[in-house]
Structure formats: C-alpha cells, structure tokens
Amino acid sequence: MQSDSIRNLVLVLGDQLDPGSSALKDIDSNLDAVWMAEVAEENTHVWCHKLRIASFLSAMRHFRDELAKRGLRVLYHELQTDPAHDRGTSFAEVMISDVAAYSPKKIVVVDPGDYRVRHQLQAAADDSGTPIEFREDTHFYCSIEQFAAYADGRKSLLMEFFYRHMRRTHGVLMDETGEPEGGQWNFDHDNRRSFGRSGPPDIPAQKSFRRDATTQQVLDLVNQRFADHPGSAEKLSVPITRRQAKAALKHFVEHLLPQFGQWEDAMWTDEAFLFHSRLSVP
Structure with a gap:
C-alpha cells in the first residue's frame, strides 16, 4: 500500500x-x-x-x-x-x-x-x-556539455558545420572513407522544386485519429478556458499517444516521404499539409 x-x-x-x-x-x-x-x-x-x-x-x-x-x-x-x-x-x-x-x-x-x-x-x-x-535529456544526439565543448574557441557557429560534425561523430550517412554518402553533404538544391501551374501531384490522405473521451474533455476545456486564443481545435486529428505517433510515422514513411524531399519547401493554396508528416504540433 x-x-x-x-x-x-x-x-x-x-x-x-x-x-x-x-x-x-x-x-x-x-x-x-x-x-x-x-x-x-x-x-x-x-x-x-x-x-x-x-x-x-x-x-x-x-x-x-x-x-x-x-x-x-x-x-x-x-x-x-x-x-x-x-x-x-x-x-x-x-x-x-x-x-x-x-x-x-x-x-x-x-x-x-x-x-x-x-x-x-x-x-x-x-x-x-x-x-x-x-x-540529461537523452532525446538529443548532443548534450549541452558536448555542444559547449564543440563551440569553445570557435569564432562563429554555423548549423551546416555543426551538422557535418554530428554526422562524422555518429557515422550517419558516411561511407567507409569518412566522406558523406552520395559525395556531398546536403542536397538542399534538390528540395526546392515548385509545383508549377498544374499544382501538386496526387497527395495521399493523411492518417487521422479518432478522438476519445479524454481528448474530448480537453477540447471542451480549451474552448471554454482559452476561448480568446487563436484558431480552432475542432478538427484535431494529430497523433496524441505514442502508439498513434508510431502509426503516423509508419504512414509518412510509406506514403508521403517518397515525394516529400523535392517539394519540402513548396506551398499550395488550400493544401495545409501536402507531403509533411504532422508528427508534431508547432
């Protein structure tokens, strides 16, 4: 007891x-x-x-x-x-x-x-x-102390160089000679395609989740307590639990990721998510 x-x-x-x-x-x-x-x-x-x-x-x-x-x-x-x-x-x-x-x-x-x-x-x-x-927050590849050691003595801090440091440190997408897979560090220039006048190709349906009693209680609270806050949560269908998040990740990898990279920065009227994952809420 x-x-x-x-x-x-x-x-x-x-x-x-x-x-x-x-x-x-x-x-x-x-x-x-x-x-x-x-x-x-x-x-x-x-x-x-x-x-x-x-x-x-x-x-x-x-x-x-x-x-x-x-x-x-x-x-x-x-x-x-x-x-x-x-x-x-x-x-x-x-x-x-x-x-x-x-x-x-x-x-x-x-x-x-x-x-x-x-x-x-x-x-x-x-x-x-x-x-x-x-x-320590173990969700990060780099601890606060490790980043402080990396930053010590550097005149400037650029994300690109820290990104390369982390890939070398953890062997992420590196070949046997210590060079980046594919021969270059990033492919940002390939991620900036536009849809053109014809618009985006067919977009797979996003995986949605039915709200349960707990979520409904929260929605009622938010609508009353935070009524003056922006937006609406009435169409809440993002993953809430760990199980739902893993299901959403699987759906993203199988159905959306193949098209995501090339149109990562693209936007289109009335398309809120396009090929993005919706794994987190900003």
Whole structure:
C-alpha cells in the first residue's frame, strides 16, 4: 500500500512524455511518485493556438493514464474551467504546494528545454529546501556539455558545420572513407522544386485519429478556458499517444516521404499539409 511519504518526486513535463525517460529509469513505485502539472502560464506566456494547447494537454493526460497502468503513483494537476479553482498558475506554485504536502527527499527532472522553466524549477526547489537533480535529456544526439565543448574557441557557429560534425561523430550517412554518402553533404538544391501551374501531384490522405473521451474533455476545456486564443481545435486529428505517433510515422514513411524531399519547401493554396508528416504540433 502506498503511503504519503515520497523518496523522489519525479517531474515529467509536457514535452517529455517518454516511458524511457532518464527521469523514470530508476523509479520505484513503492517509494517514488511522478508529478505532472497543467499550468496556465505554459499556455499564455507565449500566445498559443488552440490546437497546440489541446494536443499538449491530451497527450499529458494519456501519458498519465499509461503510467498509472504501470502501477506508478502519479500526482497530477489538471487545469480547471474556472481559473480560480487552479492550485497555481505556474510550475513553481503548484510544485511548492505538493512538496510541502509530501516532503520528498529529492526532486528529479529531465533538464527542461526552456531555460525559463529550468530557472523556475530550481528556484522553487531552493525555496522549499529540497534538492533537485536535473538529468540529461537523452532525446538529443548532443548534450549541452558536448555542444559547449564543440563551440569553445570557435569564432562563429554555423548549423551546416555543426551538422557535418554530428554526422562524422555518429557515422550517419558516411561511407567507409569518412566522406558523406552520395559525395556531398546536403542536397538542399534538390528540395526546392515548385509545383508549377498544374499544382501538386496526387497527395495521399493523411492518417487521422479518432478522438476519445479524454481528448474530448480537453477540447471542451480549451474552448471554454482559452476561448480568446487563436484558431480552432475542432478538427484535431494529430497523433496524441505514442502508439498513434508510431502509426503516423509508419504512414509518412510509406506514403508521403517518397515525394516529400523535392517539394519540402513548396506551398499550395488550400493544401495545409501536402507531403509533411504532422508528427508534431508547432
């Protein structure tokens, strides 16, 4: 039986929904708890499209449910239709409240991709007197420390040269002599074709996903709580769960990728996606 005492409070942010996350690698269901929070600040400090808000919150709630099915204890803060019923507007406010309630010995989190959030979490941990451990985000080929070492002493930083460095480092599309496959580093000039007056060729249908009850609840929340935000989420059909994302990736590789490269930068009236994957929401 779970008690209220917690060894590690493991924070999972909305862009870190990975069951293989470094924050979860040594979690103990009897000693630790996962902490997730929907907070207004993350949807308002930069004005967000309703589709982005809805997909983010729905993905978080589905991931919460997946963790619970694994037997993990999840402390989850849902945004309410009425802001007055929220326990805080920021990660810091909600986290400090839960740290006070559960007195964890340590806070664990994957290093946020946003320095603003990292600073906020560090300050909240300091205010509560609780140690916080920032773990490496293993979703990237290059760590912050590795990039700092690469950048040290360079007069300028160009993406093209860093791209080549990373390909050499990891042996991506390199031949046996250490040269790029195909004899050149990129084929950008081949990716800028236009459709011409006749327009694009036949575009395979995008793979869509039926919304479930969880997603519908989120849509109702977004339409009420964020009614003044731009856009609409009524046609939300992007992948929400890991399983859906893998299915969408498979569909993209098989049906859209063969045509994607040459028209990567092309646009056409009334064609929102063309040959793009829709694997993420901006």
